Each structure stands twice: as structure tokens, then as C-alpha cells.
Amino acid sequence: MRDNSAPLSFVDRAAKAAPEAVARRVRGLSDRAIAWLFISPTVLLLLAINIFPLAWTIRLSFTNYRANRPNARLLAVGIANYVSVLTDPDVWAAMQVTAHFLFWTILIQTLIGFGLAWLVDRRFRGHGFWTTVILIPMMLSPAVVGNFWTFLYQPQIGLWNYSLEFLTGVPASSFSMIGSVKLAPWAIIIVDTWMWTPYAMLICLAGLRSIPDYIYEAAEVDRASKWRQFWTITVPMALPFIMLAVLFRGIENFKMFDMVNLLTNGGPGSTTEVASITLKREAFEKWRTGYSSAFAIILFVTVFGLANIYVRALNRVKSR
């Protein structure tokens, strides 16, 4: 005899809610089977759009395949593509450009983002309005931002050059932010910082707001100065969030493509050619599919490996 007071299992509840014919079938399945039934479409979708392309890319990276020559004989080339990528000076140059871009964007965005978060956290009059204003660049499409800043940087009609002329007296048409070898790397750093500092600010703000007020009150009782409170309470307790902001921006900027492509297209020369632009050129302009697959795998492993090391460090900080 069934005990009506016992809670119904998931299968029973599903069977009760379903029409009689379906219910009979559902009752024959275990909870685990039902769970698999529900998640299998998602798993299949993930396999189709993530795992299969990854496996296919790995396979192609060991061949001489070129997408623009479908009739050519497919040959296994072993690790030759990986060796070519790792010994290609252009690839290393692109990695250096990427590293420069990564280092400065992360450093500047984290510092400014944390500073802004600290200010917004003061809850001054109208802070909600200013928070929204600060977040606007982040809400724009990178394509819009790229085109918009291309005009701002124009030496003859751009607002950026005119502003600098107004502030420094240097003639507006005497320098080109995106055309100069020295200035172009900084031009893309400025735009990325303008766009993504609000994101770092948001994460840091979450960190600052997670610090309980009683800790500051206790510090006040102990007569700790504001400066000491900042370095011994605010920074250490917000550190996991700051590190999270660094991780997210690091991963994003490692694969930065759209904004750089629109702003400088990797130029002048190859001055701002970040790794993703090199990869796109190899894959979809030169059609070296096998080579570019190897390059993509190397980039993937690099990001994945670095992110893993970083997450371990983050966990250590959190567990302190």
C-alpha cells in the first residue's frame, strides 16, 4: 500500500502532471534518465557548437588543409604546423603586441575602475546618475566604438586632436593617433580603456559593497586612520573581486579583434597587429587552414593555461 504522506519523487510528480498515456511511459524511467532527457538537448547543442568544432580544429591542425582548395589532396603533416607557428617571427611579433596591449589595458582599467568604484561607493548626491553615465561606453557595440573613435582620431577633423591642440598647443594636424607607429598602440589602449573601465568598476564596486560596515566600525573604535583602513581592510577584502576583473578583462583582451580591426586594421604596418588579427589573416585571407588551426589551438591552450593558473591564485587569495 502506498504511503500518501511520503513526498512524491520527481518522476511521480512529472507522471501526475502529464496526460495518462505519457505518464505510463514516464513512470518507467528513473530520475537519472529523466534528468538526462532534459539536459540532452543542451548537451547535444554544446557538442555541436563547441566540442565538435574544437575537435575538428585539432584534427585540421595536423593536416595541410586549405579551405580554398577543397580539391587538393589532404595530407597529414604531423606537428609541422605547430612548429611553423612557434618559429614564425611574425607570430611572436603579434604576441608581443598582444602582451603590450594586455598589460597596459588591464593595469589602467583596474586602477581607474577601482578608483571610480571607490568614489561611487561614497554614495554622494546623484551617484546613481553618474554610475549610469559611466556605464554607457560599455553598453555600446565595439563596431560603433571603433568607427566613432576612428573619426575622433582624424588629424584634420577629429575632436581628439583638436582637444589636445587646445590643451597643449601642438597643432592638430601634426600628429595622427592611428597612423603613427608610436601612438597607434596607445590609441587602441585608450579606446579599450574608455569602453571597458566601467566593467572593471562594476566588479570592484561589488567587492567594495560586500565588505561589512561593522569591520570599518571596529577599525574606527581601534582609531585606525582612513589610510590604514583602506590598505588593511578595503584592498585585501576587495582583492578577490579585483582579481576577477583582471581575469575577465585579460581573457577578453587576449582575443581582442573587432575594435582593433576597425580602428587600425593592425597598422600602421604591423604595429597593432594583435594575435587574433594575425589569426584571421592566416585563416580567412591567406587560407592556411591547417596552420591557422594550429595557431588557434596554441592561443586556446595559452589562455586556458594562464586562466587556470590565475584561478588557483584567486582561490588562494579567497581562502585567506
Place this chain on the structure above:
Amino acid sequence: METLMARVSALAAVAMLAVAPSAQAQSKQLTLCWAAWDPANALVELSKDFTAKTGTQMKFEFVPWTSFADRFLNELNSKGKLCDLLIGDSQWIGGAAENGHYVKLNEFFDKNGIKMSDFMPARVLGYSEWPKNSPNYWALPAMGDAVGWTYRKDWFARPEIKAEFKKKYKRDLAPPKTYAELKEIAQFFQNRTIDGKKVYGAYIYTERGSEGITMGVTNVLYDWGFEYEDPKKPYHMKGFVNSPDAVKGLEFYKSLYDCCTAPGMTNAYMSEGLDAFKSGQVAMQMNFFAFWPGLYKEVGADKIGFFTNPAGPKGRFSQLGGQGISVVSYSPNRDAALEYIKWFAQPDVQKKWWALGGYSCHKAVLNDPGFPKSTPFAQDFLVSMGIVKDFWAEPSYAQLLLAMQKRVHDYVVAGKGTAKEALDSLVTDWEKVFKDDGKM
């Protein structure tokens, strides 16, 4: 009952017959793919005659030049059915022929009496043949084009400017005959104030992403003796691509870029040149003849003049532009597409093509005694088309092109290394491509 069935069947058959022609007419549609530029608008106008004659509707897919190659080479490589007809770049012909993207047209030409001898030989070689100099045709020459120059005729005609120029250079201010003269004129105009506005000497190609700077640099390098390979030994490039003369040519291009271009022109191609000229920013503009009809109308006869590429120390040449029209082999409308080619090849259609703003390659148009005077730039076009040279049309042209884009942009715009180093590196890059292709 049988009678009823018979009547219903008869009615159904009549209904089907009535509907069938209109359904067929509706399905007769061709898609023609090309770049989005002035001549494409002329082709839309011209194609209305084809629709009127055959009932086939024409649909057009025009893509801006900077993404033209990416878009349509992707389409061909993926065996897409978007384009029935494609006016593809001259350099695509090798890859498109060897990879089976284009329909070979020899048999069709023979069957329909279309003779390649009716078209100018340089265009047939550039736009239709693969392998080069062999009677294997993959396209009908559609749009002749080459790089030329425009200049501000009104500025050149101003008495005070003419007098100052003559005093400085001891010769009259006139369209340059040599690159040395061109540079002097460009230097003369650089940073000059005309009508209260600062102007600049010359506009030249510097675009990095697609083919821009290569088209500009080769256009100048040919005049300095640059060759792609040893004429006697195919794919042997050392001493030809990076010959001392070619090095001097590249140095000249950089010196022209450094001395005489407008600020910020570090990634500029066709449209930027047109804008710079139309807005009165530059005295001279390097660009393709294809734009001259539209520019002439827009800027006005009193302000714009034209000249062909000046001569360099080793001769006078011009970079070939232009395209042939091909039938895409994946098209489900191959017969209708071939019908369009047949119609387009007719001398009357070609004459109208030129009249609307397209550049015909047909001898019936170009050898017409009235042609040189038909527009202010027609004579220059004829001269230019007689001195054209083209970039590699090999199946690996994209790799060859991107290597050159990188090397020359690094040197000319970014100022990295020397001209010799740039061309030496280019030889290394190109040799690697040909070795990978098994041609070296």
C-alpha cells in the same frame, strides 16, 4: 462519374498550363555579384535592357571594395549558390579556374560566335586567360581599368600659382610627365593655403587590410623596373622583385608618402582618395579610371583634369585594374547566366556600357575613331590600357598579396627597416608560398 473525373482532370490541366508560364517567368532570375562602386550602378542600368529582351530579372549583390575579396572568395570556396554571375578581380582567375569555381567558356564562345579577338589583347590576357598566354577562357572581359591620376585643373590654371611655380622650378605648371615632376608639383602644393584652406600635394594608396598599398606601390615600381620574376625562369624572383631599381622605386614611393600626403592618410584606398579630391584637400590623386566618369560629373569640368601614369627611370607602366565576368559553376541558373554573357558581348551593348559609365574592352568601342574624344579621359584610358601590368594571378594570389601588403606597409607607412629589407623579405615570403605550392 468517369465523365466528371475527366472534366476535373481537363480543368486541372488547363489551370496548370495557365499557371506554368507565369511560374517559369517568376523563377527566371539571375544574381550578379560585383563591387559596390560607380560602374556597378551603370551595369544596373544596362542590365534593364537584358531583362526587357529576355524577361529574366536581374538581382545584384554589390559589396564594398574593402570586403569584396573576403566576401566573394568565401562564397566561391564554400561553393555557394548566391552568385550566378561574378565580376571577380583579375587576380582571382588562377584560383577560380584551378579550383573549379568558374565555368570554362571556350566551348560556349565557339558555339555562339564570341571571339576573344574582338576584345583588346591586354584585357583578354588580364581578365580571361588561365594559364596566362593560353587560349583557356574563364571570363569575358567586362570592365577595363587601370590606375591613373586626376589633378585640380583650376588650381593649376591660377596665374599667381603658375607664376610662383615657374619661378621656383623654371618650367610651366602642367600635368607631370615623369614621377620626378609629379613629386615637385606635390611638394609645391603641400601645406599651401588655397582659398583659405590648407591643401596637400598628392593622394596615394596606403590601405593595409586588402590590396590598397600594393596597388599603389606596384603602380610606381613598374616604372623603376620592378619585375615579378625572371622572364626566362618562372618563379625565380631574386634580383627582380628586389633589384636595386625596385628598391629605388620603393624608396621613391615612401618619399612621396612622407613629403606630400595629407596627415592621417595611413590606411586609405579608393574612397578616401575620392573624398580627399572632392573636398579640395589634394592637388593630385592616384586612383582607378573607373571613378573618372562619376568624379567628372561631381567635381565639374572646370576643376578636374586627368593624366596617365607618369614615366619613371625605366619606363612608363600602369597597374591593371578591372575585371572579367564569369559564370559561377555552382549556379543553378547556368544557361541563363551564359545567355547574359552572350548578350553582354554584343558590340551594341558594349557601346551602351561605355556610354553609361562602364569601361568596355571591346574593339568595336575602343577602336571607334570618335572614342578618344568621347570623354576628357578616354584618350588617357586608351594610353593606360596599353601599358598595364598586373599582380600575380596565381591560385595563391591572396597569400602573395597579403605578404606584399605587410612588407610594403611596414616600410612605407610604419617606417620599419629599409626598402631593400622590405623587398628581400617579400622575396622570402613569396618563395615560401611557391615552395608550398610545389612550384619551386
